[in-house]
Amino acid sequence: xxxxxxxxxxxxxxxxxxxxxxxxxxxxxxxxxxxxxxxxxxxxxxxxxxxxxxxxxxxxxxxxxxxxxxxxxxxxxxxxxxxxxxxxxxxxxxxxxxxxxxxxxxxxxxxxxxxxxxxxxxxxxxxxxxxxxxxxxxxxxxxxxxxxxxxxxxxxxxxxxxxxxxxxxxxxxxxxxxxxxxxxxxxxxxxxxxxxxxxxxxxxxxxxxxxxxxxxxxxxxxxxxxxxxxxxxxxxxxxxxxxxxxxxxxxxxxxxxxxxxxxxxxxxxxxxxxxxxxxxxxxxxxxxxxxxxxxxxxxxxxxxxxxxxxxxxxxxxxxxxxxxxxxxxxxxxxxxxxxxxxxxxxxxxxxxxxxxxxxxxxxxxxxxxxxxxxxxxxxxxxxxxxxxxxxxxxxxxxxxxxxxxxxxxxxxxxxxxxxxxxxxxxxxxxxxxxxxxxxxxxxxxxxxxxxxxxxxxxxxxxxxxx
Amino acid sequence: xxxxxxxxxxxxxxxxxxxxxxxxxxxxxxxxxxxxxxxxxxxxxxxxxxxxxxxxxxxxxxxxxxxxxxxxxxxxxxxxxxxxxxxxxxxxxxxxxxxxxxxxxxxxxxxxxxxxxxxxxxxxxxxxxxxxxxxxxxxxxxxxxxxxxxxxxxxxxxxxxxxxxxxxxxxxxxxxxxxxxxxxxxxxxxxxxxxxxxxxxxxxxxxxxxxxxxxxxxxxxxxxxxxxxxxxxxxxxxxxxxxxxxxx
Numbered sequence: 001x002x003x004x005x006x007x008x009x010x011x012x013x014x015x016x017x018x019x020x021x022x023x024x025x026x027x028x029x030x031x032x033x034x035x036x037x038x039x040x041x042x043x044x045x046x047x048x049x050x051x052x053x054x055x056x057x058x059x060x061x062x063x064x065x066x067x068x069x070x071x072x073x074x075x076x077x078x079x080x081x082x083x084x085x086x087x088x089x090x091x092x093x094x095x096x097x098x099x100x101x102x103x104x105x106x107x108x109x110x111x112x113x114x115x116x117x118x119x120x121x122x123x124x125x126x127x128x129x130x131x132x133x134x135x136x137x138x139x140x141x142x143x144x145x146x147x148x149x150x151x152x153x154x155x156x157x158x159x160x161x162x163x164x165x166x167x168x169x170x171x172x173x174x175x176x177x178x179x180x181x182x183x184x185x186x187x188x189x190x191x192x193x194x195x196x197x198x199x200x201x202x203x204x205x206x207x208x209x210x211x212x213x214x215x216x217x218x219x220x221x222x223x224x225x226x227x228x229x230x231x232x233x234x235x236x237x238x239x240x241x242x243x244x245x246x247x248x249x250x251x252x253x254x255x256x257x258x259x260x261x262x263x264x265x266x267x268x269x270x271x272x273x274x275x276x277x278x279x280x281x282x283x284x285x286x287x288x289x290x291x292x293x294x295x296x297x298x299x300x301x302x303x304x305x306x307x308x309x310x311x312x313x314x315x316x317x318x319x320x321x322x323x324x325x326x327x328x329x330x331x332x333x334x335x336x337x338x339x340x341x342x343x344x345x346x347x348x349x350x351x352x353x354x355x356x357x358x359x360x361x362x363x364x365x366x367x368x369x370x371x372x373x374x375x376x377x378x379x380x381x382x383x384x385x386x387x388x389x390x391x392x393x394x395x396x397x398x399x400x401x402x403x404x405x406x407x408x409x410x411x412x413x414x415x416x417x418x419x420x421x422x423x424x425x426x427x428x429x430x431x432x433x434x435x436x437x438x439x440x441x442x443x444x445x446x447x448x449x450x451x452x453x454x455x456x457x458x459x460x461x462x463x464x465x466x
Numbered sequence: 467x468x469x470x471x472x473x474x475x476x477x478x479x480x481x482x483x484x485x486x487x488x489x490x491x492x493x494x495x496x497x498x499x500x501x502x503x504x505x506x507x508x509x510x511x512x513x514x515x516x517x518x519x520x521x522x523x524x525x526x527x528x529x530x531x532x533x534x535x536x537x538x539x540x541x542x543x544x545x546x547x548x549x550x551x552x553x554x555x556x557x558x559x560x561x562x563x564x565x566x567x568x569x570x571x572x573x574x575x576x577x578x579x580x581x582x583x584x585x586x587x588x589x590x591x592x593x594x595x596x597x598x599x600x601x602x603x604x605x606x607x608x609x610x611x612x613x614x615x616x617x618x619x620x621x622x623x624x625x626x627x628x629x630x631x632x633x634x635x636x637x638x639x640x641x642x643x644x645x646x647x648x649x650x651x652x653x654x655x656x657x658x659x660x661x662x663x664x665x666x667x668x669x670x671x672x673x674x675x676x677x678x679x680x681x682x683x684x685x686x687x688x689x690x691x692x693x694x695x696x697x698x699x700x701x702x703x704x705x706x707x708x709x710x711x712x713x714x
Contacts, residue, residue: 421551438561
């Protein structure tokens with residue numbers, strides 16, 4: 001582990017802004033007219049327009065949540081809900097506009113692609129501008145494209161599943177997303193297909209106060225397997241921006257889905273995301289979710305185990321520095337017999353940062369023979385930081401085997417002394433302990449993501465230890 | 467001039483309590499010293515103070531490496547000067563692989579270019595073999611879930627890999643069965659050379675049957691009360707520490 005080299009890495013690539021001409025931007029704020037306008041600009045079928053309008057009504061009606069993080073200073077009137085940078089979705093690299101290409105070059109996407117990407121979906125502003133699917137995936141009948149495009153090209157599959165896992169009325173932010181959604185990824189895997197390489201998408205926000213409301217829908221037919229991975233980077237701005245995504249995942253009988261997220265929004269973003277999956281008989285769904293950026297994240301990936309023998313695995317990692325609150329966790333609903341779940345949460349806080357684990361484990365009536373384990377570990381790097389744990393557990397069957405473990409700790413003096421006695425200075429020793437604490441997450445990542453993630457953490461640590 | 471580790475009239479302690487009450491000891495390169503003593507005599511205070519554990523405080527006196535005082539140095543600086551402490555209770559660090567930790571430690575103590583990955587793996591493999599360890603051990607998390615014997619072997623693996631000039635081994639023999647003791651002793655002999663100095667801190671004599679010290683010191687109540695040759699260890703084994711206490 002060449003620590004020094006990593007610490008001095010040039011991080012400017014995560015923090016930049018390119019000039020892009022927008023074809024169109026809606027006025028700031030939101031009303032029915034703007035919702036209609038978004039739908040018209042996107043040339044959508046009428047049912048989607050109606051869906052958006054209905055969702056907008058829910059958004060207006062629902063109160064802003066008073067639990068979780070502090071979001072009262074979020075001004076919905078100051079946000080631009082839709083911006084359209086280019087005319088259409090490009091398929092080959094050559095078709096992508098220069099300014100955007102430059103951005104992606106800096107993110108290193110083409111290089112990564114050459115190495116091992118199965119396909120790249122990159123969200124630029126609210127529109128997917130670049131999408132490339134390898135030939136063999138297409139031949140297998142796998143669909144991997146922007147959600148807007150999928151609505152046009154695969155209307156039947158789309159309509160059948162869209163909004164069925166996370167209905168608009170679920171919460172205020174799912175309603176908002178449903179009203180103004182744009183972009184995101186659409187994945188459809190037909191029966192009996194195993195996709196070896198992860199499908200990857202990159203997201204970023206590139207204009208002040210442009211909220212991102214991407215919508216991702218993943219449908220995996222029986223006995224198929226896929227790993228979807230998204231990494232987010234964003235430039236830093238002084239005023240707040242909003243990211244309210246909705247992710248819907250459907251794992252049919254015997255299907256296996258892993259959804260990995262590395263979230264590194266700039267420190268002014270409100271990241272309020274609803275992620276939910278349905279796992280049918282013998283299916284497995286895994287959320288591997290890391291949140292290092294944003295001002296406030298409220299995200300509780302959930303899995304509904306609706307079929308016998310289904311499995312849920314949620315690994316949530318958060319890192320909160322100054323002025324950051326990571327309110328994250330997991331939710332598992334055991335709604336069928338012989339279902340199992342495992343939740344692991346790891347959080348690191350420093351410089352007055354705040355982490356919250358908020359989780360729900362529910363065992364419904366009739367869900368016999370359930371096994372579940374929940375483990376939350378919090379590491380606080382100083383006395384200014386704060387960590388709370390809210391593990392809600394509801395069990396309606398008496399044969400459920402449920403374990404819950406929670407630890408809160410600081411870096412031990414004896415650990416530091418031990419590592420330092422081998423020649424590591426205090427910063428290196430601290431970094432090593434923190435990275436070790438998060439290694440349970442890192443080891444689940446493809447290698448270059450793991451390297452990238454460790455770099456990000458070291459960068460965050462630099463601020464703390466300077 | 468040969469290299470030396472000198473402890474000069476050292477008074478030190480922890481939690482406001484003086485434990486070491488004037489220790490004088492000089493270790494030249496090429497020498498093996500054994501420090502023996504009953505529980506509570508200050509053996510661990512001595513080893514921790516030499517390495518610079520911030521939990522322990524030096525009240526007066528000095529510790530010099532090659533004539534230079536190291537008292538103001540943090541533990542990592544002492545390590546880079548060539549000092550090593552084999553811990554009585556090695557600390558567990560979750561998620562940190564022994565191998566990658568050791569690679570980092572090697573780069574810190576020997577410079578980043580001293581060994582490339584291939585060279586490093588070779589060294590680990592060779593040293594693991596000396597200790598009868600599976601090289602895959604390097605992929606395990608630092609001391610986590612290690613048995614008592616594995617922890618001690620891992621300390622010696624680090625010693626062999628980092629090749630320090632002066633080594634303090636704090637109760638490296640405790641918790642070892644007879645086979646493991648043999649293996650660890652052989653490994654210490656492997657490390658022993660005219661270029662290095664070793665301080666073996668131990669409660670029992672049994673390790674000294676395999677690693678013959680040049681000098682044996684007896685530490686009681688924070689003072690070295692007796693210094694002798696290797697035979698002294700045998701006498702202590704036979705008669706215990708009681709007779710010495712009476713003598714003081």
